[in-house]
């Protein structure tokens with residue numbers, strides 16, 4: 386369907402930027418799925434890369450494609466990371482975490498010299514906030530942490546996985562936090578991070594170096 390075509394187009398455009406010998410961060414989600422697939426094809430044709438996956442799901446995809454995986458040493462940086470987005474505003478601030486992987490995704494993005502975001506054009510919005518902000522919290526006394534998060538002016542909802550609570554790859558919970566428009570994502574991120582019990586937010590502020598968006602009409606690359 387058109388959505389998959391668009392995701393695939395954006396993903397494959399990004400993979401063109403991966404050169405021999407690069408250390409690559411792999412994000413998570415259905416757009417990154419196409420990037421891993423394309424990167425795997427290139428590896429099978431001889432491209433030499435090493436990758437760090439941002440979720441167990443991405444790790445499995447990468448292993449299936451024969452992409453060599455590794456762990457960064459202290460101080461070692463990735464050359465480039467490819468990752469998706471749930472919402473992108475005009476200043477290229479991003480909400481991520483729809484798939485529950487934003488803690489590992491942010492660790493990888495922070496350890497990468499370049500962060501390339503790949504997405505369907507429909508993810509671009511004027512102002513963030515239609516999509517709830519995923520916030521990873523520790524399970525211990527989660528209700529008290531939710532109360533502290535609510536005080537930041539949102540309605541926090543513990544993410545479910547069918548009947549059970551969703552548990553991240555790190556053994557934590559996710560609170561999906563419903564705000565109205567988020568005009569100052571940097572301030573909101575700092576406020577949330579200051580709350581005890583909060584591990585990481587899905588607000589990626591000023592982190593993207595390149596945005597590749599696809600819609601039926603083609604692929605557009607934006608540099609903040």
Ligand code: DER
Pocket residue numbers: 412413414415416417468469470471480481482483484485486487490
């Ligand atoms: O959960 C995540 O952060 C994903 O990258 C998400 O933001 C994008 O997922 P999608 O490519 O399946 O829309």
